[in-house]
């Protein structure tokens with residue numbers, strides 16, 4: 001017999017998963033066992049649906065959670081993409097790269113899929129590669145969408161692989177202008193950034209995840225939202241999936257024939273534990289407020305990246321929940337070793353998953369002075385242990401200066 005599994009508590013300072021609030025864990029463990037059609041479970045799902053519309057900033061009826069992780073939500077978002085559909089996909093890191101692979105699998109013809117099942121070269125999909133460390137910007141978006149006039153266009157909002165924020169405003173405008181249906185991977189931005197999806201009418205479908213900005217790791221729900229336009233396309237053309245068909249999935253959340261109904265109907269066996277945890281995570285998000293939370297991310301990211309710069313690191317990201325950096329010159333090339341050293345001490349930072357190897361340090365749900373100081377101290381100690389040279393006093397001075405400047409703003 002194996003021993004009982006013990007998992008340590010780490011300082012989860014990576015791109016995700018983020019810390020789950022004790023209130024969420026308590027709701028998870030305290031929920032009773034009630035089946036997926038119990039009135040309180042159905043009521044909880046309905047309330048989650050209403051809260052999700054606020055969190056996303058939308059009137060979209062088809063707003064709900066897809067059981068699983070971020071990729072589950074994204075799979076629902078691309079469910080209406082058919083073999084041969086013309087797609088433009090912007091890629092500027094690991095995650096949008098996987099999104100583009102998913103789109104190539106969906107849009108590939110039978111022959112294309114069979115000739116390379118795990119990495120099909122779909123002729124109808126134009127993948128636009130933007131170099132690592134750069135954002136997908138106005139010019140490149142407008143250039144490719146206007147030239148190709150695709151049926152679907154895809155982009156990540158926050159690309160967590162390189163820590164870059166992409167321009168969803170231009171993306172939405174270009175989609176609307178050129179008749180493309182916009183799809184956005186908002187896995188890393190929901191609950192972190194201050195945005196309302198109804199301000200981006202060119203985007204017809206959005207997906208996020210439970211474990212990042214929503215801070216609800218106990219494997220729960222990937223928030224998704226679909227405009228009526230998307231649902232019309234799906235209604236007309238169908239999707240080759242039962243479980244991730246947004247029209248069918250929405251039924252359990254009390255959405256039937258494009259309207260809210262009193263009671264959900266069976267789609268799959270939802271977990272009362274997951275519903276209770278997700279419900280609490282959404283309550284927490286709305287109690288704090290999207291804008292307030294986003295402002296905290298902005299503030300703490302400034303302090304963190306300022307401290308790393310004072311230690312001689314070169315920060316190349318512009319996300320507010322994640323800092324991506326190169327180590328000081330004398331440690332250049334030792335990024336992987338540095339990350340492994342930190343991880344062995346339960347300081348859970350990450351390398352980039354694609355070349356070039358950089359260090360990623362995140363602050364998901366670590367929005368306190370104490371937590372940020374702990375990250376800075378652990379990072380600084382590890383840097384010194386590897387031979388980094390910086391003046392502690394200068395770093396402290398820089399942090400103090402930044403904190404004062406932020407407090408005055």
Ligand SMILES: *Cc1c(COP(=O)(O)O)cnc(C)c1O
Pocket residue numbers: 016069070071072095096156158159160161185186187188209210211
């Ligand atoms: C984390 C992430 C994903 C994958 O989410 P999972 O929860 O691991 O399935 C996809 N896209 C982006 C931008 C991400 O940051």
